[in-house]
Amino acid sequence: MIAAHKGEIPFVLLLLPFIAGIGCALIFPIFTNSKPVFWTFLFLSGLFIILNAFYQPLHIYKARWVGGLLVFGILYVLGVYSIIQNKEINQSNHFSKTTSQFLLIKISNEPVWRNKIVHFAAEVIAGINHNRTTTLSGTLLVAVNDTNAQKLYYGDELLIPARYNPINPPQVPAALNYKGYLANQNIYYQAFFYGKQYTIVQKNKGNALITYALRQRQRLVNKIKNSLKDTDAIAVASTLILGYKADLSKDVLQAYSKTGTIHVLSVSGAHVAIIYVLLAFLLGFLDKFKHGKIIKAVLIILIIWYYSLLSGFSPAVCRAAVMISMVIIGKTFNRYINTLNILAVSAFILLLYNPLLITDVGFQLSYLAVFGLVVLQPVVYKLFTIKNKLGDKLWALCAVSIAAQLITFPLSAYYFHQFPVYFLISNLFIMIPSAIIMYAGLLFLLMPKIPFISSGLAFLLEKSILLMNKGLQIIEHSPYASFNKIWISVPECILMMVIITCIFYFLFKPSYKVAIASLCFTLVLCISLSLKSIGLSTSNQMVWLSINKHSGIVCRKGNSALVITDLQPIETAYQYNIQPYLDSCGVKNQSIINFNTDYQSNWVIKKQSIIQFLNNRALLLDGKSKSNFDLETLQPQFFYLANSPYPIFWQINHNLSDKIFIIDGTNSDRFISNFKQLAKQNKIKYLLLKRNKSYLTSS
Numbered sequence: 001m002i003a004a005h006k007g008e009i010p011f012v013l014l015l016l017p018f019i020a021g022i023g024c025a026l027i028f029p030i031f032t033n034s035k036p037v038f039w040t041f042l043f044l045s046g047l048f049i050i051l052n053a054f055y056q057p058l059h060i061y062k063a064r065w066v067g068g069l070l071v072f073g074i075l076y077v078l079g080v081y082s083i084i085q086n087k088e089i090n091q092s093n094h095f096s097k098t099t100s101q102f103l104l105i106k107i108s109n110e111p112v113w114r115n116k117i118v119h120f121a122a123e124v125i126a127g128i129n130h131n132r133t134t135t136l137s138g139t140l141l142v143a144v145n146d147t148n149a150q151k152l153y154y155g156d157e158l159l160i161p162a163r164y165n166p167i168n169p170p171q172v173p174a175a176l177n178y179k180g181y182l183a184n185q186n187i188y189y190q191a192f193f194y195g196k197q198y199t200i201v202q203k204n205k206g207n208a209l210i211t212y213a214l215r216q217r218q219r220l221v222n223k224i225k226n227s228l229k230d231t232d233a234i235a236v237a238s239t240l241i242l243g244y245k246a247d248l249s250k251d252v253l254q255a256y257s258k259t260g261t262i263h264v265l266s267v268s269g270a271h272v273a274i275i276y277v278l279l280a281f282l283l284g285f286l287d288k289f290k291h292g293k294i295i296k297a298v299l300i301i302l303i304i305w306y307y308s309l310l311s312g313f314s315p316a317v318c319r320a321a322v323m324i325s326m327v328i329i330g331k332t333f334n335r336y337i338n339t340l341n342i343l344a345v346s347a348f349i350l351l352l353y354n355p356l357l358i359t360d361v362g363f364q365l366s367y368l369a370v371f372g373l374v375v376l377q378p379v380v381y382k383l384f385t386i387k388n389k390l391g392d393k394l395w396a397l398c399a400v401s402i403a404a405q406l407i408t409f410p411l412s413a414y415y416f417h418q419f420p421v422y423f424l425i426s427n428l429f430i431m432i433p434s435a436i437i438m439y440a441g442l443l444f445l446l447m448p449k450i451p452f453i454s455s456g457l458a459f460l461l462e463k464s465i466l467l468m469n470k471g472l473q474i475i476e477h478s479p480y481a482s483f484n485k486i487w488i489s490v491p492e493c494i495l496m497m498v499i500i501t502c503i504f505y506f507l508f509k510p511s512y513k514v515a516i517a518s519l520c521f522t523l524v525l526c527i528s529l530s531l532k533s534i535g536l537s538t539s540n541q542m543v544w545l546s547i548n549k550h551s552g553i554v555c556r557k558g559n560s561a562l563v564i565t566d567l568q569p570i571e572t573a574y575q576y577n578i579q580p581y582l583d584s585c586g587v588k589n590q591s592i593i594n595f596n597t598d599y600q601s602n603w604v605i606k607k608q609s610i611i612q613f614l615n616n617r618a619l620l621l622d623g624k625s626k627s628n629f630d631l632e633t634l635q636p637q638f639f640y641l642a643n644s645p646y647p648i649f650w651q652i653n654h655n656l657s658d659k660i661f662i663i664d665g666t667n668s669d670r671f672i673s674n675f676k677q678l679a680k681q682n683k684i685k686y687l688l689l690k691r692n693k694s695y696l697t698s699s
Contacts, residue, residue, distance in 0.1 A: 011344035017072040018348065021079020022355045034084040041077045044070060082355040088138050088186040095136040096189060100127030100162040105140060106205060107156050110214050111149070112246050118149035121187060127162065139186050140164060146195030154214050155206025159199045164191040171546040171693050172577045174487070174584035184359035213309040217242050220310075220445050227444070227458040233465040239265045240434070240465075241441040243311035255472045258482045260405060260420030261430050268366055269320035274438045275307055276300065276324055297332040301325045319366055322346035339374045343367065361415055365408050372407030373400060379508045394428075401427040410488070410496035417583065419483045426475050433468040437461060485583040488529075495525045536586045542613050542697045544640065544662045546689040547577045551595065551642045551664045554581065555604045555613040560589040562604050564611070566666075595622060595642070610634065616697060621645040623667075638662055638697075644671035661686035662695060 031037055048070045084090055095103060105122035112119050124138045142160070144152070152158075166189055167179040182188070204211060221238045228234045235247040248265070256262045263270070279300045286292035301324075308321045323342050330337040347367060350357055357363045381399040386392045405423050413419060420426065444457040475481060488496070502518035505511070537558045545552035545565075550573055552565040561582055567574040569592060582590055593599050599606040604613045609620040619636040623643035639661045661684060663672060672688065679686050687695050 008338040009341045009344065011341050011348055014071070014075060015344045015348050017075040018079045018351065019358065021076040021081075022083055022351065022358055023079075024076075025080040025083035026359065029087075031080065031084055032087075032090045034081055034090070037077060037081045037084060041074065041081055044074045044077060048074060079351075079355065082352065086186070086355055089188055091137050093135060093137050095124040095127060095138045095140070095162075098127050098129075098134060098136060100129045100134070100136075102128040103136070103140070103160050103162045104128065104133075104201065105142070105158050105160060107152060107154055107158070108139065108206070110154055111152050113150055114246075116145065116147075118144045118146070118152060120152070121185075122158070125157070128159075138189075141167070141182065141187050141190040143190070143192045144195070144198065145192070148195060152200075153204070155204045155211055156200060157202040157205050159201050160191065160193060161197060164189040166190075168691065169693070171689075171691075172581060173543065173694060173696070174580040175577055176580070184356050186356070209309070213312075217244060217310050217312075223445060224441075227454070228462045230462060230466060232469060233462045236265070236465045236469065237437065237441055237461060240271075240437055241445070243317070252469065255469065255476045257416065258418065258420060258476045259426035259472045260423030261426050261472060263365075263369070264430055264434055266362060268317060268362075269323070269370060270434075271311075271438060272304060272307070272317060272320035272324055274435060275304060275442070276328075278439065278442070279303060293332050297328045300328055318350055319343075319346045319363075319370070322349055323370075340371075343370055343374065361411075364411055368408050368411060369404040372403040376403040376407055376504050379403075379504050383507070397428060397431070398424060406500055407497075410493045410500070413486045413496070414488055414490070414493040417484065417486045419486060421480055421482055422475050422478065426472060429471050429475070430468055433464045433471075436464045437468070440464065485586070487584045487586075489532075492525060492528055495521055495528070499525065533586065540614055540698060541585075542616050542618075543581065544638075544664070544687070544689060544695040544697075545577060545581075546665060546692055546694045547573060548665050550577075551666055552578055553611070553618075553640065554578070555611070556582075556585060556587065557603045557614070559586055560603075561585075561587045561591075562599060562601070562606070562613075563590060563592045564595060564606065565592065566594060595620060610636070640664070641675070642666045644668045646671065657683050657685070659685065663688050663690065665690040 025031070048067070051067065051070070088094060089096070103124055104126040105124050107120050108123045109121045120142055122140050122142050124136045124140055127134045127136045167182050167187065169179045170177045220242055221244050224237050224241075225234050228237060231247070232249060232252050235249060235252060238244040239248055243266075245265070253262075253265070256265055280296075283296045283299060286296040289295070304321050304324060308317045311317050323339075323346050326337060326342045326345065327339075350363075377399050380403050381396055384395060386395050401424050405420075405427075409419060440457050440461045444454065444461055447454065447457070499518055499521045502514050502521065506514045506518065539556075539558070541554070541556045543554040543556065545554065547565075547567070550565065550567055552563070552567065555562045555564075563578060563582070565574070565578065567578070569575075569579075591599065591601075593606065597606070598608065604611070606612075609622075611618045611620065616638070617634070617636045618638035618640055619634060620640045621642070623645040637659060639656075639659060641661060641663045643666045661675075661679070663675065663686060667675075667690065672690065675686070678684070689695065
């Protein structure tokens with residue numbers, strides 16, 4: 001639904017400067033003190049009020065742009081102010097700015113049990129230093145290695161030692177920026193404890209409403225676990241219906257991701273819409289009564305928000321709940337509301353509550369997808385006219401999928417580096433099973449246990465999920481099911497979004513200028529991608545990877561690479577630390593060997609402890625193996641130290657000032673400390689990879 005004039009979408013226009021202020025405050029964090037920004041906001045607001053009060057005497061009507069400019073300025077400053085206020089690290093009483101012996105914390109989310117360790121985020125309440133208690137603030141990421149920690153729950157207050165570390169930035173090229181991800185959730189520090197290092201002070205001190213919602217959701221998840229047999233079916237049912245993702249396996253996630261149906265596993269607008277349709281049908285009889293429409297609207301809105309509460313108030317659900325609530329109110333009182341304007345209102349409300357939501361991938365993709373459905377879907381639908389009713393409905397569904405997939409493609413490519421080729425088939429395929437799963441699942445969860453009926457609903461729920469999983473796995477393993485290793489930069493992502501917008505605008509309203517603009521933007525994008533591809537194919541790098549407790553060296557010549565590591569390609573550490581770098585460099589041919597294997601090609605030789613990569617030569621010194629070498633003959637530029645090779649101390653007592661020693665994460669802290677002293681005495685250059693960034697050298 002495209003607005004006929006800007007008066008239909010006032011909130012869309014008001015949202016733009018607000019988002020601009022939020023974005024600028026995130027990209028350029030110049031201000032940490034909110035007072036100057038707050039006074040600027042008050043000044044602009046006061047000026048706006050004065051100009052409106054003296055509208056005629058000051059002849060402001062002759063310069064209408066003044067009012068608009070002030071409104072935009074007020075909203076822009078409001079966006080900046082909201083970011084400063086919401087960033088906990090800016091607060092003067094943040095726990096990191098105070099010296100404490102102990103911290104009093106309160107668990108602020110549902111703890112997750114993973115690999116025998118309990119993980120949770122905690123709100124810091126107070127710090128204790130020499131029996132003196134100080135009120136503190138901030139959020140801390142906590143991991144506890146203790147079997148009894150499974151009994152910890154949301155709202156529990158714990159006393160822990162004030163020992164925490166900052167979140168490490170990405171140490172490997174192209175790896176996930178976990179530090180940035182957590183910073184957008186106001187988490188900057190993490191702590192790890194064992195069983196006897198914490199004390200439970202009080203239980204159930206959290207928000208009563210959230211406590212109730214979490215316990216209700218856990219009760220419903222347990223009901224699913226007790227009634228279904230297949231573990232994957234249990235995980236999908238818990239995720240799809242209730243937003244409980246803790247039990248999802250990597251294989252299931254991959255199947256949904258590669259087929260472009262990952263949105264099904266995120267409780268979102270589609271799920272809320274299904275509930276709305278069901279409730280509207282069940283409560284339809286109320287329309288016959290005098291105030292029945294109002295009662296029906298109130299009941300539907302309350303139930304939808306209750307469901308949003310059970311699903312954890314995710315951005316997608318909140319957006320859908322706000323939108324549907326406004327649509328219901330509008331229909332109840334026979335008011336026309338532009339859908340695009342409602343979308344902007346919901347975004348404004350959520351961002352006003354928490355501006356950091358704008359950094360959430362789900363928030364971004366959710367709003368882009370709905371924007372595509374509202375604005376682009378009608379354009380796609382009008383491309384073909386099908387007279388057959390069934391064919392017309394099928395094409396309408398295809399138009400929905402095409403619009404949502406195309407508008408979200410640039411962001412999906414930027415974040416997930418892939419494009420599902422068969423997205424249209426997979427999305428059409430899951431429509432019926434997902435609807436059955438939602439309806440059968442909701443009835444099964446809400447109904448008391450009734451013989452035959454409950455078991456029948458559980459059987460239908462499980463078989464529908466297994467059918468959907470099986471179908472998606474077939475699509476996933478079909479030839480050319482997805483384009484992988486798509487790595488684009490932020491400017492390229494923006495260019496792609498601009499190009500898609502121009503194309504759709506041209507289809508909606510053909511314009512010579514728009515066509516020229518889209519061609520120009522496409523040319524710029526092609527040049528950027530080509531230059532990047534040429535640069536990668538002609539560059540040579542030797543990368544010393546910083547991997548926690550593991551070793552890794554990559555010799556890359558253009559699109560070919562030799563990986564020397566103690567990891568296997570199927571291991572998680574390899575997938576998260578080494579593979580992203582290879583993919584981002586467009587490596588098509590890669591060989592993987594361990595440190596004891598010899599290898600030879602026309603550009604790299606690995607023989608015993610020697611690596612010769614073009615004009616770079618490195619000597620590998622491993623504490624697990626003994627190697628004899630003659631430094632005078634070998635003349636290596638680099639020494640790579642792994643697994644604390646103590647004999648090295650007896651072999652480097654001559655001039656090595658022009659050499660570089662690289663110490664990886666497998667070396668002990670004691671060895672590193674001793675080596676630092678030796679290096680200082682002998683004026684040796686060294687690079688410590690442990691808890692530091694990887695080291696790249698060009699050849």
